[in-house]
Every structure is written in structure tokens, then in C-alpha cells.
Amino acid sequence: MIGSTPLGYLQAAGERAHAILALTWFTLAVSILVCVVIAVLLWRAVTRARAHGGAAETRAVPVERGPKALRWIGVGVSISAVPLIITLIWTMVTLAATSGPPPDTHLTLDVTGHQWWWEVHYDAAQPDQSFTTANEIHIPVNTRVLVRLRGADVIHSFWVPKLAGKTDTIPGQTNLAWLQASAAGRYLGQCTEYCGWQHAHMALEVVAESPQDFQRWRAQQLQPAQTPTAPTAQHGLQVVEFRCGLCHQVRGTLAASHVGPDLTHLMSRHMIASGMLPNTAGALSGWIEAAQGIKPGSQMPDQNLSAEELSDVVAYLETLQ
Amino acid sequence: MNRADDRAPALGTVSPGLEHRLHELWEGEGGLKGFLSTVDHKKIGLRYIVTAFTFLLLGGIEALIMRLQLAGPNAHLLSPEQYDQLFSTHGMTMIFLYASPILSGFSNYLWPLILGTRDMAFPRVNALSYWIYLASGIFLYVGFLTGNGPNDGWFNYVPYALRDFNPGMNQDFYSLGMVLLGTSTTVGAANFIVTAMRTRAPGMSINRAPMLLWGTLTANVANLLVVPAVSLAFFLLWLDRQFGTHFFDVRAEGQPLLWQHLFWIFGHPWVYAIVLPAMAFVSDALPVFCRRPLVGYPLVALSTVATMVLGFGVWVHHMFATGLPALGMSFFSAASIAIVVPSSVTIFSWLATIWHGRPVVTTAFMFFASTIILFVIGGVSGFMTASVPVDWQLTDTYFVVAHLHYVLIGINLFPVLGAIYFWFPKMTGRLLDERLGRWNFWLIFIGFNLAFLPMHLTGLFGMPRRVYTYGPDMGWNTLNLITSVGSFVIAIGVVLLLVNVVKSRRSGALAGPNPWGAHTLEWSIPSPPPPYNFALIPAVASRHPLWEAELHEEVRSSLDRGLMLDKGKETLGTTPLDALPDMILRMPEDTVAPFVLTLGLALLFTGMILKVWLLMLAGALVLTASLLVWLWPRRELREREPAHG
Numbered sequence: 001m002i003g004s005t006p007l008g009y010l011q012a013a014g015e016r017a018h019a020i021l022a023l024t025w026f027t028l029a030v031s032i033l034v035c036v037v038i039a040v041l042l043w044r045a046v047t048r049a050r051a052h053g054g055a056a057e058t059r060a061v062p063v064e065r066g067p068k069a070l071r072w073i074g075v076g077v078s079i080s081a082v083p084l085i086i087t088l089i090w091t092m093v094t095l096a097a098t099s100g101p102p103p104d105t106h107l108t109l110d111v112t113g114h115q116w117w118w119e120v121h122y123d124a125a126q127p128d129q130s131f132t133t134a135n136e137i138h139i140p141v142n143t144r145v146l147v148r149l150r151g152a153d154v155i156h157s158f159w160v161p162k163l164a165g166k167t168d169t170i171p172g173q174t175n176l177a178w179l180q181a182s183a184a185g186r187y188l189g190q191c192t193e194y195c196g197w198q199h200a201h202m203a204l205e206v207v208a209e210s211p212q213d214f215q216r217w218r219a220q221q222l223q224p225a226q227t228p229t230a231p232t233a234q235h236g237l238q239v240v241e242f243r244c245g246l247c248h249q250v251r252g253t254l255a256a257s258h259v260g261p262d263l264t265h266l267m268s269r270h271m272i273a274s275g276m277l278p279n280t281a282g283a284l285s286g287w288i289e290a291a292q293g294i295k296p297g298s299q300m301p302d303q304n305l306s307a308e309e310l311s312d313v314v315a316y317l318e319t320l321q
Numbered sequence: 322m323n324r325a326d327d328r329a330p331a332l333g334t335v336s337p338g339l340e341h342r343l344h345e346l347w348e349g350e351g352g353l354k355g356f357l358s359t360v361d362h363k364k365i366g367l368r369y370i371v372t373a374f375t376f377l378l379l380g381g382i383e384a385l386i387m388r389l390q391l392a393g394p395n396a397h398l399l400s401p402e403q404y405d406q407l408f409s410t411h412g413m414t415m416i417f418l419y420a421s422p423i424l425s426g427f428s429n430y431l432w433p434l435i436l437g438t439r440d441m442a443f444p445r446v447n448a449l450s451y452w453i454y455l456a457s458g459i460f461l462y463v464g465f466l467t468g469n470g471p472n473d474g475w476f477n478y479v480p481y482a483l484r485d486f487n488p489g490m491n492q493d494f495y496s497l498g499m500v501l502l503g504t505s506t507t508v509g510a511a512n513f514i515v516t517a518m519r520t521r522a523p524g525m526s527i528n529r530a531p532m533l534l535w536g537t538l539t540a541n542v543a544n545l546l547v548v549p550a551v552s553l554a555f556f557l558l559w560l561d562r563q564f565g566t567h568f569f570d571v572r573a574e575g576q577p578l579l580w581q582h583l584f585w586i587f588g589h590p591w592v593y594a595i596v597l598p599a600m601a602f603v604s605d606a607l608p609v610f611c612r613r614p615l616v617g618y619p620l621v622a623l624s625t626v627a628t629m630v631l632g633f634g635v636w637v638h639h640m641f642a643t644g645l646p647a648l649g650m651s652f653f654s655a656a657s658i659a660i661v662v663p664s665s666v667t668i669f670s671w672l673a674t675i676w677h678g679r680p681v682v683t684t685a686f687m688f689f690a691s692t693i694i695l696f697v698i699g700g701v702s703g704f705m706t707a708s709v710p711v712d713w714q715l716t717d718t719y720f721v722v723a724h725l726h727y728v729l730i731g732i733n734l735f736p737v738l739g740a741i742y743f744w745f746p747k748m749t750g751r752l753l754d755e756r757l758g759r760w761n762f763w764l765i766f767i768g769f770n771l772a773f774l775p776m777h778l779t780g781l782f783g784m785p786r787r788v789y790t791y792g793p794d795m796g797w798n799t800l801n802l803i804t805s806v807g808s809f810v811i812a813i814g815v816v817l818l819l820v821n822v823v824k825s826r827r828s829g830a831l832a833g834p835n836p837w838g839a840h841t842l843e844w845s846i847p848s849p850p851p852p853y854n855f856a857l858i859p860a861v862a863s864r865h866p867l868w869e870a871e872l873h874e875e876v877r878s879s880l881d882r883g884l885m886l887d888k889g890k891e892t893l894g895t896t897p898l899d900a901l902p903d904m905i906l907r908m909p910e911d912t913v914a915p916f917v918l919t920l921g922l923a924l925l926f927t928g929m930i931l932k933v934w935l936l937m938l939a940g941a942l943v944l945t946a947s948l949l950v951w952l953w954p955r956r957e958l959r960e961r962e963p964a965h966g
Contacts, residue, residue, distance in 0.1 A: 005796035007783025009714040020710045027711055031701035038668065038697045045675040046690055050612070052682040054755040055746070055836035058610060061679050063838070063871035066613035069673040073617050076669030077662060084704075088658050091708040092651055098710050099647040115486075149644075154481040155577060157642055157717060161783050165713020166642040170578065171480055172571035175644030192717040192785045193642075194474050196481055197401035200788035296401055 006188040007161050013187060013208075014163035014180045016098050023087075023094050030083045098164075101178040105146035109137065113149070113156030113169035113191065116198040116298060117261055117274040122218070123148075131221050132249075134261030136269045137206045140214040141184050149175040157193035160206050166192050181208030186270070197297035203275025217268070220321075224252025225264050228319050236316025239309050247299070250320065260299065266320040273298075284314050330893070330905060333885040335856045342887045347439070347853035349911050358911040360444035361852060365451050366430025367748065372455055373423035377734075379462075380414035381815065383407050385808055392805035394793040404789035405472045406491070410465050412475030413495070416595070417502060418458050420733050424598040425450075425509055427740055428537040430748065432513070434843035434850060435531045435605075437522025437859045439892040442515040445909050445951065446508050452919035453505035457498050460926060464494030471495040474787060476588060476639075477558075479569040479580045484562045490930065492562060496555040497926050503552035504922070510541035510548070518897040522842065524861035524878070525900045528619065531841050535622045536601025539629045540594035546633075547594075551587035554580055578643060585636035593632040596728065597625055599736035600667060600696075603689045606743045607671055609839040610686040611678025614865060614872070617670045624663035631660045641712045650709050657707030664700055668693060684758030688739030691766055695731025699724060702777065717787075720780025726773045738765070738818065745825070746832030750848045753829060757821040764814030772807025775800050840865040845880050857883030858893045861900070914951040921947055 012021040051057040110121040120137050124130040139145045149158050151171035158177060159166040167177040181187065191202035209217070228234050237253060244263070245255030251264040266272075269279055273295055277283040289310060291300035305313065333339065349359045359365070387407050390398045399407065429447065433440050441447045464470055469490040473482045482492045517538040521530060557568040558580070567573035569580050608615045615621060637645065637653035671693050680686065702724035706712045715721060738761075746752045779800040784791060791797055835844035842859060843850070844867055860883055862876035863869055869877050884893055886905065894904040925940030927933075 004794070005782040007785075007795060008781060009783060010781050017714075020714055023708060024705070024711045024714060027705045027708060031705060034701050035694070035698055038672070039694050041672055042675070042690065042693050045672060046680060046682065048676070048680065049682045050679040054683055055752055055830075055832070058612075058681040058683060059836070059838040061612045061681055063612045063840075063868050064679070065872050066677045069616045069677045070620075072673035072676070073620055073666055073669045076672075077665050080661065080665045084658055084661055087704070087708055088655055091654055091658070091710065094708075094710040095647055095651060095654070098713075099650075154486055155478055159785075161714060165710065166716060167713075168643045170643060172574070172577060173644065190783075190785055193478070194481070194717075194787040196486065197405065197789075199785075200401070200790055 007190055009161040009165075012162060013183050013185060015182060016164040016178065016180060017162055018182075019094050019098050020165055023090050026090065027087055030087070034080075034083075101146045101176050102144055105144045105178060107139065107143060107145045108148065109145060110148045110150065111137070111158060111169070112152050113158065113195070113202075114152045114299075115154060115196055116191070116202040116295070118158075118202070118204045119152070119261065120204075122221070129222065131251075131264075132258075132262045133221060133265065133269070135204050135271065135274050137189075137204065138214055138217050139179060139181060139206060139208050140211040141181050141208045143180065143211070145179045147177045147179060149177055154195050155193045156191045156195050156202065158189065159192045160187050160189035160204070162187045163206060168193055179206065181206070184208050184210060188275075190275075198274075198295050201274055201276045201295055203271070205270060205275065207270075220268065221265055223265075225250045225320055227252075228316055230315065230319075232312045233316040233319050235309075236312035236314070239305070239313050240316055243303065243305075244313075263317070263320060266317055268321060273300075281314050281318060284317060285310055288313060328888075328905075330884045330886050330891075332882060333857065334882050339885055339887055340851070340856050343853040343856055344851065346887070346890050347851075349852065354913070355911065357916045358913040360440070360448045360909060360911055360915075362429050362433050362441045362444065362447055363748075363850065363852075363854075365447050366426050366428075368451055369422050369426025369429055369454070371426075372451075372458065373419050373426055376414050376418040376458060377423070378815070380411050380419060381812060383411040383414065385812060387411065388805040388808040390789065391791075391801050393802065394791050394795075394798055396790055399789060401789045402472070405787075406465065406468075406470040408787060409471035409474050409477075409495075413461065413471050415729065416475055416591075417499070418454075418461070420595040420729060421506065421591075422454055423737055424537070424540070424595065424733075425454075427602070427737070427744070428513065428533065428598055431533060431744065431843060432516060432537065433520070433854055434747070434846070435533055435841050436516070436520060437525060437842045437855060437861060438516075438520040439854050439858075439886075440908055441512055442520050442906070443512045445912060445915050446512045448912075449915035449918060450505045450509035450512065452916050453501060453508075453922060456919050456923045456926075457502035457505060460501060460923065460930075461494060461498035464491065464498065469494045476584050477580075479558065479561075479577050480571060482558060482580075483569060493559065493930055496559040496562070497930055499555040500552050500559070501922065501926055503548045503555075506544050506548050507552075510544040513537055513541040514545065519894050519903075520892060520906070521895055521900040522859050522861050523884075523893065523895055523900055523902045525895075527898050527900075528622075529861060529864045532601040532604035532615070532618070532621065532625070533598065534601075535625045536598040536604070539625050540597045543590045543594045543629050543632070547587040547590045550583050551591075554583035554587070557583075578640075581640050581643065582636070585639045586633075588639065589636040590629065590632045592728065593629055596732040597628065599733045599740075600692075601625070602736040602740045602743075603671060603692050604667070605841065606685060606739065606839075607689045608674055608678070609743075609837050610683060610689070611674050611680050612838075613674065613678040614840075614868075615670060616673040616677065617666070618864065620666050621670045624666040627663040628660060631656055631663070635660060635707075638707055638709075638712065641709050642716055647709075654707055654709045658704065660707075661700065661704050664696070668697060668700075683742070684753070684755055684762050685739045685742035687759075687762045687766075688735050688742065691762075692732060692735045692739070695727055695735055695769075698774075699727030699731045702727065715780065717785055718780040719776050719784045719786065722786055723773050723776035723780055726776075730769055730773070738762075741818070741822075743837070744843075745822070746829075746836045747843055747848045747850070749826055749829075750832055751825055751829030752832050752836060753825045754821050757817055757824070761814055761817045761821060764817060765811055768807050768810025768812075768814055770807070771810060772804045775803050779804070835867065840868040842866055842880075855883075857881070857885060859883050912951070914947050918944060918947040918951065921945075 012018040108123040112119040149169040151169040157166045157168045187206040189204040241254040247259035560566040567575040569575045634656040638657045860879040862878040866878035890908040894906045921943030928937030
């Protein structure tokens, strides 16, 4: 059952999440135990009841001073204090281990939360080695990755539960988080600070892959878009430059704006619209024509292209491998 | 200034003549004028309870609509905009318009009765507090009904609440409404504090006061200290929105985190303020059904205060994911874990009281006793979120939604429902039906746990808060359906309660003064109480004035012989700790001034929301005029006069 919960955090796939998960299980176990013990005590206490009924039955039972019973409080509080102290120490140890980014990070990402998508910038010492993509983060497996988090508009929260807990992206400040994946795979992430109409549809994916695969992917992402050869795609490019270029960038073309996600290697991504739709030709057409019907309030306007324009645009976008 | 009246008040016994004189003095006018001008704490308390319960029903309906939307994946019953306003309005309603006012209502009604006095310290302020609460509730709901309800959650984070992202009037209604409501809470808190300190019956030293005094007093000291923070935050938000100030505007180096600090430094103490008085219901009433005194009264009283003191140092646990330094967070984490200790004192006191008592299982008892386990469930989930790293996973998922509902329903609504069953006979003179009561209890108890226990799992499976819908492949479908079913079971239980109230008010069994054989002063007077509460001001000698014979106390409270104070609308002022007689308090007559003042305020705020300067001016004039009338020094109205020169 847990296996089918892409956002569940009772499974961990990275060292940071693992450290937290152990403490989570401990506190959860203590919590369940406490509830069971109290429930049993309460049940036993009530079933000693003298009477059932209403006011008359209550009045009929005489009042007695009863034993002072202060031991209950002394013993109860003393026993409670033990797991509290253990939790406190364990919390501090885990906090020290998981909070600050470790010094040995080998990759730095700048992730910016937008209403309602994620901008992902791969930082590098040389400008020609850095690039920008969206909603899909690739990282090499077993490598600690530093993530610098910023908010473009309102507060969002960056969360990839299988790898790490949440860190907010807050406008006006840069928060630091770090990720590490111990196993290759696709890990779902989600915005978890309420950010407006489409807060529900602000997912991201982290793809952890072997260092070789990661290098291959990175080299490909650094390339500008290829010039299309087919006439339909060429026409599509014109439309993209003329219309989509107002908000989007396709490196190597005249479309060079940064309002919306970078589309240079759109087809290398698994999903579109921040995890809402699969990246297929059909979904792309639907999204371009009727984004507001699919994701009301999103910054992506309905395009009202002619059928020919739309199919050409999609033909072009499909070349953006 | 008036000349002090330094007569010594006369001692006496109850006589028809005395009762008649007091009735003449204290009975308010009937009709519309009487309705608008009354300052009787009992009427005001009942109005608070009825109004707050109405908001509970509204918030419940909002919840049911949301649960329909969330019952299955990808539902389209509500648009995102509608859903956002619903969940925000639901939170605002339950937390601000129900949870706190319902407790103010009970305390308003009960305090003078349990303290052995004739009214609150400032009856006109009491009326003002209610009218402003009502006005702010109407104001906020006018916003909601015109499509301008809050839409950023009840804690309303900036920048989303700023004009750039939220251009409608939604946030203006919310911020102004909250400033208005803050006024009501603040004046009410001042009134509770002075009432607690100055009007307890002679002999009711602070260590003999019912727990309800400790609970409500602690909560209101906190309110007085923290409500200004949130009122300020909302006022600054309104300034940012309307006048372009930059408190929260990032482009001008404003700070989004400033909002969060101002809000939560209020918000977390507030959470305790809306449970401590309800916990006090349990501490006072549970012993009645266990037929013995509460175990560890001094410890429970002190842990009430300790909870509040620690409660001022935990607000950052709402902000563990905001990138604050780990060292700072570790302090708040430790304080949040430590707060379990005073809570567990209360839990074990209640358990021991039942265990070592001879419990009688009534509907009220069932609500109070089940509070114990619901409190523990809400407490341990809170303990989990107190651990910073664990919270990084739990926060803003449905685990927190489950947690806060166990806290608010478990430690506020359940004790309140118990309190309704327990004190309804005092308020109306008739008992609620026990058979309907059992159905009522079991439906709400089962419905509640059905809805919210599995929700912990929904959270652990990663469902984020405040999403208007979710995909079918997340592992949340069944859990959400169960929660939705549970919510409707609760609704049926609540309807049964209403049926019970309507039916029993008309034809319930007559209660008499003390149907439960209870121990506190309110049960020594008729049900419902006369307008003057006590014909004689009682003198209290123990913690259990009505159980002294059964408990073989060496002392006896004096209920049959006491101060008559029948020379005017008067009650006794006593000293803060020992409750020694100190002065005669002259109590004010009924007046429409609080109502008119509230009208002026409402006019002023309406002018502010509509930006109609004339309306604001008119509101300000009405406000000033009613204040002048209210505060104008009058020869016949001596607010205070020493009993002994």
C-alpha cells in the first residue's frame, strides 16, 4: 500500500530522508503506544463505572473524598518524560546531520518557485556550462546536491519526500537545501505551501541517474535547439518565435524570454504543466490551445491558433529533444 | 467625583422581600430596547453561545462541501477559486468565530455564577465585546457571501495576500474584519481578567476557585498580550494593500517572514487560549460524574499556567521549513516537546479522577471522558511535529490537518458538547434528553474518528494541505472517501444535538437547582438563575462549597446567610488573591451605548472597505458620540465606593 504513494514519506531513498525517517518511525511508534496505553487505562477506568444514566443516577451515587492519587501524576509524567528526552536528543542529532548543506556538495542547483511551476538552473563556474530547465531535475545518484531556493512571486515550498523534507522558497531570501539519492529512480516532488489557485498542480520530478547518464543528459541540455528541417516544423518555429517567445525561451532561436519555462529541450521532459499532463503530442496541443480550461488561473493563456498553426507548433516542439 | 458611600453592607438571609427588591433592581426591560440594551452576563453569554454555534454550523457546512469535492480524485464540483475561499473561510470561521467565542460565551454565562457574584466586572464592556464580535462575524461573512471571502488560508501568508497577487477585496474584508474582531477579544479579555481578580465571592481565595477560572483567566491574559500582534499584522497588511506601504513588499525590502512571526506569535498562544478554558470544563465537570474531587487540583491549575507560559515560546514550530537557523529552531523544538509535560499532568489527573472515583456514565461524562483520548491523539501528533526534522516531512500535509482537528474538535468541541449537556439545565431549567444524547455522542465520536484518524495516514502518504483536488494514482482515494463519509456522520450527530436542544427546551425533565449533585456555586441557585444570580453574596470556605458535608470538611461555606447588597444594583468587590471583602461595586444599568458604539464602528469599517469617506466620517461621529454618552461622568453612577471609609 505504501509502495503506491509517490509522495509518501514512510519510504526514503536518500540519506537525508533516511535520517529523518528513522526518527519519524520512532516518534510514530511512541505516539501509537501512548495512545494505546491511555485508551486502555481510560477504558478500564470507565468500565469500573458505578452507574449509567442521567441526572438522577448521578445524584444517587454519594460523593466521597477518595484517595489523593497524586502518584498517578508523578508516575505518569515521569514515564512520559523518558521518550520526550530521547526524542529531544535524537531530534538535535538529526537536526545537526540534516539541516545545513554538507561541505562536499558536487552540484549546485538554483530552484525558483513560480506560480505554478519550478524553474531549475544548473549553476557552473563557466557560464557556458550552466543552463536552465523546468519541473524536472536530474541529479547523479549518490551525490550530494546543493539546492538554492528562491521565490519568484509568492511563497512556495520545495518538497521531494523520498529524498528530503520541505524547505520554503520565499521571495527576498535564498534558502538552502540539499538532496542526495541513494538509488536511481524518479522521485515525485510537490509544492507544499499554499500559493494560489493551482497550488494543487505544482509538481516536479527528480530523476536520479548514474553519473554517466547524468553527464550525457547535461551535455545534451547544454546544446541549443536544432534548426528544424521539415517545412511544418519550420513554420512551427516561426509561430513559436512570434507568439511563445513572448514568455518562453528556446535557446538558439529568437524566443528568448524568461517568464515561463525554458522549452529548449522540452521533449526530454516526462511531464508538462508542472506534472499535470504527460508530455505527448495530444497533451501539448490541448495545453497550448486551452491551458485555462486545464489549469485555470495559470499564466499560460489560451492561444487560439488555427488548426494548421497548432499542428505545426507541435511538430516543431517535438523536435526539441 | 461622587462622594464615596462608606456604609457597611448588611448581612441577612433570603426573604421574599429581598428577592423582590433585587428583582426590581436587576430585571432588565423587555422588548427590542431591552434586547439591545441589556448588560446581563447571562443573556450576553447565551448570545455568545448561540452565535458561535451558528458559526460552527456554517463552518461545518463549508467542510461538508469540501469533503464532497475531495471524496474522489479529480472532482470538479468546485473551482479552485471556490475551494480556496471555502477552506479559508472554514478555518477563519472555526478558529476565530467559533472556537474562541463559544468559550467566551460559556465563561461569560458561568463566571459570575461560579464565582458567587452578580455580574462581570464591566457589564457594559461585556455587551460591547459581544456586539463587536457579532459585527465582525457579519462583516466577514458579507465578504464571503459577496465572493470576497478570505482566500489565502486562515493564516494568510504574504506575499500571496498582497495586492499584486490578490487584487480583489477578499483580503481587505479579512484584514479589516480581523482588526474589528481583535477589538472584541481585547476588551473581553480585560473584562475577564478584572472579573477574576476583583469579584470572586468573599473567601474564594485563588486556590479555591473552580478550574474554569484558571482556564479562562490564563487564556485571556494570553489574549490580551497576543491579540495586538495579529491585529497589527492585519492592519499592516491593509496599509500595504491600500496605501502602498512596504511592510511585506519584497521589492521594497519588506519581509514576508515578518508576517509569519507576527501571526504565529499570536497564533500559537491562541491555540492554547481556545483549549485551556475547554479543558477546564472537563476539570470542573468530570469530578461531578466521578463523585469525588479532582485529583491534583493545584498541579492542574499550575500546569494550565505553565502550558500558557511555554506556549509563548513555541510559535516558530509553525515555521520550521522557512530556512531559519538550526540553533534558533532547536530552542523552539525543545519548548514544543517540553509542553507535553504540563499537558500530561492534566491527562493523568483526569484518568486518576475517573479511576479512583465512582463514575456515572452520562452523555456529558462521555463527552468529557472521550476528550482524554482525543487530547492524547492530538497531543502525540503535535509532539511529532515538534521535532524539527520530522516536521519537515509532516508539515503542510494532511497529517497536520488531522492533528489540528484532533486538537480543536477533541479539546474544544468535545468539552463544549459536554458542557452543553452539563450546563443546559442551569441555563434553561430543563435537562437534555439522555437517550438522544447517547446517539448524539456515538455518532459524533465515531464520525469524528472515522473522518480524522485515517487522515493521519493520508498525511503520511504525502497528501499536501490545501489542494483543491488530487490525482487518482497517489494512494489517497480510499482514505479520502472514508474521511468524507465520516464528516457526514458527524453532521448527523450535530443535527441530533439540535433536535435534542429544541425538544428538551420545551419538554425536557425539570432540572431543579442542582440536578447533578455538583459542587460549585452555580448549582446553589435556581435554574435558570434569577437576574441578580445570588440574593445573598455567598461566603466560600472551601474548593467545593456544595460538597462540604459529604467530604466531611471542617469548614462550611455560608450560602444561606450573606451580604444582601440591595440598596442599588450592587455587588461585592474583593481582593485579588485572598478574596477578602474590599468594596461595594456599583453596577451599571442597561444601556444601548455599547450597541450604538458598535454600529458606529461597523459604519466606520464599512466606509473603510468601500472607501466612502462620508460613511467613515459618519461612523466616527456615531462612535465618538456613543463614547461620550457612555463615559460622561454621572452623579448617580458610582462605579466604585469603598465599603469601609
